[in-house]
Amino acid sequence: MDFVILGMLLERPMSGYELKKTVDVTIGLFYKASYGSLYPALKRLENRGWIGVNESDNQKNKKTAYIQPEGKAAFLDWLQIPTQLSRKEQMLRFFFFDYLDQPTRQKRLTERADTLRKEIKQLERVEADLADKFHNREQATNHNYRIHVLHYGLQYLTVELNWIQQIREDEP
Amino acid sequence: MDFVILGMLLERPMSGYELKKTVDVTIGLFYKASYGSLYPALKRLENRGWIGVNESDNQKNKKTAYIQPEGKAAFLDWLQIPTQLSRKEQMLRFFFFDYLDQPTRQKRLTERADTLRKEIKQLERVEADLADKFHNREQATNHNYRIHVLHYGLQYLTVELNWIQQIREDEP
């Protein structure tokens, strides 16, 4: 959580509420931020001196968090360490799928395929949006890797979809 | 963790130690079980009545866990609910990769590619092993989905590898 927040704050200062929304629309497909983890994380980061927090003048009930140099340094450190495995719960479930009766299995596979198709469509919309913005020169900074991740996401979802299709064909 | 244990115990009764080894060699690529999570989980499952535990007669220091009908029922319930997203930490990192300086980035990408190649080789070995066992009719039960997951794993890793290769070519 901490590094997600730091990464988002590198772009611009934001409130906790804005952070959640931003996370949801940008990396929501593979990261979910709940307030119960977000606000404690903000406090943590502030105590560590990695971020600072400004109370807003006009809106009493609003605080804006901004990143500190120490926070940026910590973020860049994290960014460059190699990742170890992340849990792939979907794969875990499929691993045990032989234990499921065939009709339920079929049903779940179909549902999963539907979900994947929706997610693919969603990503394609995001991609189109991005291309639009690019043509209108609306973006100040270059974020090539966000586009790379988008492409990866599409390929990744497509592979899973094809994989399920294949299984469904072979199954009955 | 709980459902991993239950799934493994469906095959045969095992000790905690055996469970860890089995998890490592079967789903180790996407799931890591530490004793600190495994043993408490076993206790949890026993308290819930989902598994039973036998103290061994000959080896004092050994306990064997076996699955109970309630445990099997709970496992099958879990198996058929649709999964929500799992965190993809690697993707998270890549999402922010624009903030990394080019040389470090290049280095990390190369390292990741190497890791992927190793993982692919490892999976291919597992696949060959499985094919061997199949020909020698060593397997009692059919585990088609484990083979499916294996194939998926290979495709998945290959997609990421190609993706990185593409980026590395475009980058400098």
Added chain:
DNA sequence: TATGGCATGTAAGGTGTTACATGATTCC
């Protein structure tokens, strides 16, 4: 008899989830 693998477990610390509680602001 000592090394390595078998075997079980706990404690501290951290972090996440869900549900709840509450108040401000905007717009119809």
Added chain:
DNA sequence: GGAATCATGTAACACCTTACATGCCATA
């Protein structure tokens, strides 16, 4: 004025990680 949305946060609970502690057993 009321609904939606903006906005911040806490409490209980669950679970995981890492590090540590301990003992058995085979075999070289």
